[in-house]
Amino acid sequence: LPPNYGPKFTDKFQAIFHELARRYKIVLQPSLVEGIGTDRNMMQQDGIHPNAIAQPFIRDRIWEKLNQLLNKPE
Numbered sequence: 001l002p003p004n005y006g007p008k009f010t011d012k013f014q015a016i017f018h019e020l021a022r023r024y025k026i027v028l029q030p031s032l033v034e035g036i037g038t039d040r041n042m043m044q045q046d047g048i049h050p051n052a053i054a055q056p057f058i059r060d061r062i063w064e065k066l067n068q069l070l071n072k073p074e
Contacts, residue, residue: 002037002048029065032058 001010014030021028033050035057036042042054050058 027065027069029062032061 001013003010005013017028017030020026031037033054036050036054039054040047042050042057044051
């Protein structure tokens, strides 16, 4: 979540996903826009949503996690 929601809300929101990942033993991708969200060239004018330039970076971030799961020995 963008920081404009305030730390009380965003901390609780983030904690939900960490708890679900632990409970169900699933991989967690904490942020799709880490390192992107602060780059104005990769964000739409609203400063919240990634633009088309950011999409390959997000794809690669997700693919890295997905590839780890697909190639994980059982």
